[in-house]
Amino acid sequence: MIRIIKEEEPSKPSTRISTEETAPSQAALRHTEPKKLAAMLRGELDWVVMKCLEKQRDRRYETASGLARDIQRYLSNDMVEARPASAGYRFKKFVSRHKGQVAAVALILVALLAGIVGTAWGLFREDKANTQLAKKIDELAEEQTKVQARFELAQKAIAALHTGVSEDFLLKSDQFKELRNRLLGQAADFYKDLEKLLEGQTDTKSRRLLAEGYFQLAELMGKTGSQSGALDVQRKALAIRRALAKEPGADVEMQLDVARSLGATGNILYATGDLEGALREFAEQEDVARLLEIKFPIESVRTALAQSLNSTSWTLYLKGKSDEALLASEKAVKILDEVSKINPNAAAIRFDLASSLMRMGTILPNVGKWQDAFSSLESARLILKKLADDHPTVVRYRHQLAVTTTNTSACLFDVGNFRKTLATTKEAISILQQPVDGYPGLIQFQHTLALDYLNSGRAMGELGMLLEAKPAFETAMKIWKNLVEASPTEITYQYFFAFCSNEIGKLQARTGNPEKSFEAHEKAKTLLQSLSEKQPTFHWAKRVLANTNENISKLLTASGKYEEALSVCHKALAIRQKLKEEQPNVTWTSEELSATLISLAKVQRQMVKLADALVSIRRAIAFLEQLPTRTPRNTYNLACCYALLAGISTMKEAGIRLDDGANYSNIAMKFLRQAFDGGYDSVSNLRVDISLDSLRTREDFKKLLSEQEKKFEDKMP
Structure with a gap:
């Protein structure tokens, strides 16, 4: 036993654990396998234990503290003191135990050494060269590994930024502005450095990751208002993805990446008002997706195709091409409906379907399909309501539900049902209140909220609730002012800021403030003219510009400046006629042109240009009667036209027979009754609209007014 203790080396822990019967149970306690447990012990833990069991005192740990320090070094991944003994020390120990055998072997080695030296010297030089080459290869491999590791770290960093910041909706909060700019700046610099590191690299993985990084970075920049910078970065992603997609062996995902980048660049161009440029990107996106669908009719490809159609549809709608927009929208809805039936539990597909239905519901009124519009909007609302209820933490579902409700309120306003408009807003x-309170700076939420206050103010104005309408308009105006300052290249916010200014001008006129009214209209006019010049295809600006001119004409008429009023009204008419020529099959061009003709007729009547007034009124009637579907509001405008004819017929200069005048009055009352029975409910207009003055002495008019006033008191939300 003493000899064993003095001369024989003890077994290492890793060796013992691999041979003992208890190894499986010991490994199970540590939630691993016996082989893995032995591997964990092998190496530094073996060295520490063996140092404790060294034969010579001076090679063991001096104190328990020394052992503790070495264990701490192991836990800290530092080099332990208990490294294996030097080769010299091990050789000395071996010789002391085997002196005879070592001497014999030494003689043999001396004999062999002479022959080996000669051969070794010849191989040395070649080996040295090979060693240097291997070293260089190892260095290059190590450098490549570092580059890849840094790149993947950057990918994780930008993904974390994109998810953690973007999806938490903190991007537009004022208190995060400085942090946001710093983070985005660092992210951009990070990718510039990576671009340099990867320059000349041809492996697919690195290039694809870099493209994805650019894609996500551009999305972040766009959401924080830096559209021009976002476009540059997004085009870098697109260029890389195009190159990858052309290479042999490119898979379907690489082709889809091209479609996604085309959609993203199109969205940025759309946001900055370049609708033609956006349409080109969306058209190419559709081409890529359609070619892919032929070979790979899978969900991801089909949803990408639907996305391109939706984007094209909405852009065409904003250009006033509602017929073409509706065709694209119907195709998108059909695709997404089919995909959702195959995968009914996919929330993302249902969300896309609802969004498509919502957009289609917004387009349908422009081709006179009002009932289809409300049906489409309601289908979208039901899907989004269930998504929002099932996923209460997913804020975009609630936001899109609010957008759908907002669009429904806008449609209700256009048909003339103002009480329902107010209730829906x-x-x-x-x-919106919950997400807005949680994320007060998020740009999309603020824009939708402003739309709701705008629609609310307009509805209250039509219902005669003028005092209540003012704060609603002011709230909307304040939001859009902030959005314009935050995103100066985003034309949508500029447009609605001008739109709201025009509505405030109308309200000021009705509350007896003509100077403030004129000021608000002039502000709107200046902004809208600028938008129309910069973006000639953006017809929405032209529509509101025409309406602003009409409102200025009314102010001038009220102040007795008839010639100026007539001139301004003709400017409005010229805009309307051009829009009608450009979009002959869109119903709103006929509706709005008829409204401008009615305004013109009122000015002409004041100037006693009765023949001209009669021509204007009859043209308005013709446009209204040609509508494929007549809304309650259209019917009300028809009543106004015939009431104006009845009023003019009482003037001798008009040359209209009294019997014809009486007939016009009867027709006016018939249409007026139809309008209110159909849902038109502006009691305020019934009270004050000068177009109806010729009807006010009629008993049936008085009865209708009394009924509507009673209904107004009973049904106000």
């Missing part, structure tokens, strides 16, 4: 605001 209140519902939209209540849906």
Whole structure:
């Protein structure tokens, strides 16, 4: 036993654990396998234990503290003191135990050494060269590994930024502005450095990761208002993805990446008002997706195709091409409906379907399909309501539900049902309140909220609730002012800022403030003219510009400046006629042109240009009667036309027979009754619209007014 203790080396822990019967149970306690447990012990833990069991005192740990320090070094991944003994020390120990055998072997080695030396010297030089080459290869491999590791770290960093910041909706909060700019700046610099590191690299993985990084970075920049910078970065992603997609062996995902980048660049061009440029990107996106669908009719490809159609549809709608927009929208809805039936539990597909239905519901009124519009919007609302209820933490579902409700309120306003408009805007605001309170700086939420306050103010104005309308308009105006300052290249916010200014001008006129009214209209006019010049295809600006000119004409008429009023009204008419020529099959061009002709007729009547007034009124009637579907509001405008004819017939200069005048009055009352029975409910207009003055002495008019006033008191939300 003493000899064993003095001379025989003890077994290492890793060796013992691999041979003992208890190894499986010991490994199970540590949630691993016996082989892995032995591997964990092998190496530094073996050295520490063996140092404790060294034969010579001076090679063991001096104190328990020394052992503790070495264990701490192991836990800290530092080099332990208990490294294996030097080769010299091990050789000395071996010789002391085997002196005879070592002497014999030494003689043999001396004999062999002479022959080996000669051969070794010849191989040395070649080996040295090979060693240097291997070293260089190892260095290059190590450098490549570092580059890849740094790149993947950057990918994780930008993904974390994109998810953690973007999806938490903190991007537009004022208190995060400095942090946001710093983070985005660092992210951009990070990718510039990576671009340099990867320059000349041809491996697919690195290039694809870099493209994805650019894609996500551009999305972040766009959401924080830096559209021009976002476009440059997004085009870098697109260039890389195009190159990858052309290489042999490119898979379907690489082709889809091209489609996604085309959609992203199109969205940025759309946001900055370059609708033609956006349409080109969306058209190419559709081409890529359609070619892919032929070979790979899978969900991801089909949804990408639907996305391109939706984007094209909405851009065409903003250009006033509602017929073409509707065709594209219907195709998108059909695709997404089919995909959702195959995968009914996919929330993302249902969300896309609802969004497509919502957009289609917004386009349908422009081709006179009002009932289809409300049906489409309701289908979208039901899908989004269930998504929002099932996923209460997913904020975009609630936001899109609010957007759908907002669009429904806008449609209700256009048909003339102002009480329902007001109730629906209140519902939209209540849906938005929670996410707006949680993310007060998020740009999309603020824009939708402003739309709700705008629609609310307009509805209250039509209902005669003028005092209540003012704060609603002011709230909307304040939001859009902030959005314009935050995103100066985003034309949508500029447009609605001008739109709201025009509505405030109308309200000021009705509350007896003509100077403030004129000031608000002039502000709107200046902004809208600028937008129309910069973006000639953006017809929405031209529509509101025409309406602003009409409102200025009314102010001038009220102040007795008839010649100026007539001139301004003709400017409005010229805009309307051009829009009608450009979009002959779109219903709103006929509706709005008829409204401008009615305004012109009122000015002409004041100037006693009765023949001209009669021509204007009859043209308005013709446009209204040609509509494929007549809304309650259209019917009200028809009543106004015939009431104006009845009023002019009482003037001798008009040359209209009294019997014809009486007939016009009867027709006017018939249409007026139809309008209110159909849902038109502006009691305020019934009270004050000068177009109806010729009807006010009629008993049936008085009865209708009394009924509507009673209904107004009973049904106000």
